[in-house]
Amino acid sequence: MMLFRSLAAAALIVVTTVLPLPALAQDDEPRWSIAIHGGAGTIRREDMTPEREAAYRAALQQALDAGTRILEEGGSALDAIEAAILLMEDDPKFNAGRGAVYTWEGAHEFDASIMDGRDRDAGAVAGVTGIRHPILLARKVMTDSPHVMLAGQGAEQFAAEQGLETMPPEWFGTEARREALERMKADKLSALDVDIKFGTVGAVALDRDGNMAAGTSTGGMTGKRWGRIGDAPVIGAGTYADNRSCAVSATGWGEYFIRVGVAKSICERLLMVRNFESTSAGLRATGPGFAQILADSVMDDVKRLGGDGGIILVTAAGETLYSFNTAGMYRGRATSAGVSEVAIYADEEQPSDR
Ligand code: GLY
Numbered sequence: 001m002m003l004f005r006s007l008a009a010a011a012l013i014v015v016t017t018v019l020p021l022p023a024l025a026q027d028d029e030p031r032w033s034i035a036i037h038g039g040a041g042t043i044r045r046e047d048m049t050p051e052r053e054a055a056y057r058a059a060l061q062q063a064l065d066a067g068t069r070i071l072e073e074g075g076s077a078l079d080a081i082e083a084a085i086l087l088m089e090d091d092p093k094f095n096a097g098r099g100a101v102y103t104w105e106g107a108h109e110f111d112a113s114i115m116d117g118r119d120r121d122a123g124a125v126a127g128v129t130g131i132r133h134p135i136l137l138a139r140k141v142m143t144d145s146p147h148v149m150l151a152g153q154g155a156e157q158f159a160a161e162q163g164l165e166t167m168p169p170e171w172f173g174t175e176a177r178r179e180a181l182e183r184m185k186a187d188k189l190s191a192l193d194v195d196i197k198f199g200t201v202g203a204v205a206l207d208r209d210g211n212m213a214a215g216t217s218t219g220g221m222t223g224k225r226w227g228r229i230g231d232a233p234v235i236g237a238g239t240y241a242d243n244r245s246c247a248v249s250a251t252g253w254g255e256y257f258i259r260v261g262v263a264k265s266i267c268e269r270l271l272m273v274r275n276f277e278s279t280s281a282g283l284r285a286t287g288p289g290f291a292q293i294l295a296d297s298v299m300d301d302v303k304r305l306g307g308d309g310g311i312i313l314v315t316a317a318g319e320t321l322y323s324f325n326t327a328g329m330y331r332g333r334a335t336s337a338g339v340s341e342v343a344i345y346a347d348e349e350q351p352s353d354r
Helices: 002-018 050-072 077-090 134-144 152-161 175-186 254-260 262-274 280-285 288-305
Strands: 033-041 110-116 121-128 149-151 201-206 212-218 239-241 246-252 309-315 320-324 328-335 340-345
Touching (some): 033 050, 033 320, 050 077, 050 328, 050 340, 077 110, 077 212, 110 134, 121 134, 212 246, 239 262, 254 262, 262 288, 262 309, 309 328, 320 328
Antiparallel strands (some): 110 212, 239 246, 309 320
16 A cells, blocks of 8 residues: 555656646635644544543634634634644643643653745744743744744743743643653653653644645653654654645654654655646646645655654645544644534544545
């Protein structure tokens, strides 16, 4: 299957480089779309109670609706993804902001990034503590500093200068995350044994002006130490947005996503195709399955190296899609075509987003 997908992706790239694609009529109404995730991993029906599952679906729908409202009203992709991520950062069910996993020393260290597809401006923070909304800090790095990535104490000093809200350590903690750290230490387990799902949050969007944005926020992996940083704040690994191709946010085993450069690889492959057709209609002409094949081929690469997780993606043509190689991924998507759905398990049917 993996081989088939890779060959299919290669074949499609070759075909589209040789054969000009027919132009399609542009839609009259500018389209918008948004996709969100709340982590991927070993998320199985048999481990869920109906109440817990309903709580996750409601939280995802709330985050999706927050982004949707902004896009419906003509707001920007950046504002839409920020609105969705803010809610998930405050929700202890997810591993970002409140409810984040514990480091080896029993602290919470956050990574986050944001990217503007218009000019590929970006902001990221790594290993920061006490910041209620790391995604807001990442956005401030993008808009109010000359840099792309700030880390640790320097980032916290910048946050204070920018007036970012802070919270005491106990505000971020939950019993379940504390128990996971203790179990990891007592039984000499790896983070993957105790992090039954990764829980990173993210959002990607296309607004009515054709602009895309991506953002990702996480507490990382249980028991991380030595200043470990995952993929979430690494532009090109956990987050990428480029109006010419797509916007991607990732969740999963960060080391592999960094090694593969997942988010940028997907956008680069889509850009290759678009380079041979100057309008978004060209990309659309290849059909809704095309972007999926390219995203799956990059995720297959992650799998081949031994990593797992998933991505969400929106294309310049307004498609929204997911690709993940885990039992489940907390996810949702909405579009101007009337789609609004959330899902958890891999086997859940995904109605067309077009
Ligand atoms: N994907 C989140 C992390 O590895 O930290």
